[in-house]
C-alpha cells in the first residue's frame with residue numbers, strides 16, 4: 001500500500017484526480033535504472049519538489065529515441081494509483097549531465113557513488129531542496145580539477161541532511177579554533193589536541209576526507225538497516 005505524506009508536498013505541482021489517483025510534477029535527475037522484464041525499467045528520480053520518486057519507465061530498455069539514461073536532468077511527471085505499489089513516470093530529458101563524465105574514471109565513480117547513496121539512504125517522497133541543488137552543483141563541477149573536494153563537500157551536505165552535521169570550526173570541548181586535529185564520531189564536531197588526549201582511540205583523525213565521511217555514512221546505513229553501496233565502499237581517496 002502506498003502511503004503519502006501530504007505535508008511534504010508542493011501543492012502547485014500536485015494534482016489529485018479523484019480519491020484513487022494522484023499526479024506529481026517536478027524537475028529532477030535520473031539516478032537509478034533497473035530492468036524489469038524485457039522492455040521496461042524501474043527508475044528512481046531525485047526531484048526538486050518531492051525528493052526521490054520511484055516508478056515504472058515503460059519501454060525504457062527498447063527506446064531508440066529519447067532513451068532514458070542515468071545522469072539525465074529533465075521534467076518528470078509521476079502518476080500513481082493510491083492502491084498500487086508503483087507509480088508510472090513520464091520522463092522528458094532535457095540534458096545529460098553525465099555525458100561529459102563518461103570517459104573519465106574518477107568523476108564517473110563519484111557520480112555513481114552519489115546516486116547510489118541517494119537511492120539507498122533517502123526516504124521516498126520527502127523533499128530535500130538544498131541537497132537537490134547541491135547534487136546539480138556536484139554534477140556540473142565533477143569535471144574540474146578539484147573534483148575530490150567537490151565530491152567531499154557533497155557528502156558533507158548529504159550527511160547534514162541525514163542528521164550528521166559536521167562542524168570543524170571550533171573545539172567541542174573548549175571552543176578553541178586552534179590545533180583541531182580530531183573529530184568526535186558522537187557529535188560530529190572537531191576536538192582540539194588537548195581535549196582529545198583522554199579519548200584519542202575513540203576519535204577520528206582530521207583532516208576530513210572520504211575515509212572519515214565513510215565512517216559516518218556507515219553509521220547512517222546501519223541506523224537504517226541497509227548496506228553501504230558497494231560503489232561507495234570501493235571509492236578510495238583520490239591521489240592528487
Ligand SMILES: [Zn+2]
Nearest residue numbers: 171174192195
Ligand atoms: Zn579543546
